[in-house]
Amino acid sequence: MDINAYQTLLDRCERLDQSPDSDLSEDDRRSLDFYRAETQYTETGHVDDVSAPLKVRKWIVNVAKLDEFDVRYKRAPHKRAYPPRDKAAREETRLAEWVDYHRGAWDTLCTYQRERLLCIPSFELDPHGNQWDAQIERYNEVVEHVGRAPIVTSDEEEERLAAGWATRVRSRMRHGTLPKHRADEAGTLKYWWWEK
Structure with missing residues (x-):
């Protein structure tokens, strides 16, 4: 993970979290949902301890898996042409499909989601x-x-x-x-x- 970019994101969200609700845009509110959920997840290590909607909890778990994959393999996950037989290859394919989905939905993601994905060195918005x-x-x-x-x-x-x-x-x-x-x-x- 790009620690400097991640810390900048956290600092910005921490300041945003101190703002009055009336000053926040819809994107700010959505970003804070992801920021708060990821902060809780990082502190506890258990997604069940995170008080956030299911889709937010699933997202933070997947971004954590992507971080771990990047650290372990120093590359982005790849999709397999045929259904993989072993569990690790299936998980890599599933993670690659998750990344592809988020590239395609880039304009619908909140600022926190976009900036958080960009903190992962192997993540490319346009890999081709x-x-x-x-x-x-x-x-x-x-x-x-x-x-x-x-x-x-x-x-x-x-x-x-x-x-x-x-x-x-x-x-x-x-x-x-x-x-x-x-x-x-x-x-x-x-x-x-x-x-x-």
Whole structure:
């Protein structure tokens, strides 16, 4: 856990907790529910001792599991393609699905939930963003090197990889599964062609 970010979050919530209720926004109230519940959970170590709604208690337990996973494995949990057989793999898959759900629901989370997740080093809001950026960079380097669009039958591995990536991106564009901002970015690439 990023201790500095977590302490900043706790300090802000502690000050917020001292504010008159009339000064609090709905987001502040929701944030305080999670803050108070996590504080109780940290002190007691038992979720049954936490006086909060069930969904809040479940959330703090899962964020604690995510913290523990990050400390133990130094990475984010991964989903398994097939139903895992052992308990640890099932738990990792379940945790990865929980993380994915919260990425998708990011705009509906309260400030405390968002900031708390961001305290976990392995948590990424857009885990594919770095991969996407690396692929764009590879594509641009290949195009500069060969002076044309990359082709999959090339003798050079980097060109084949760039061409394969471009093919997969076009397929996702065709099927409507590529986010608009990614499609817009791909559309600006040199020698990029696109037909529906």
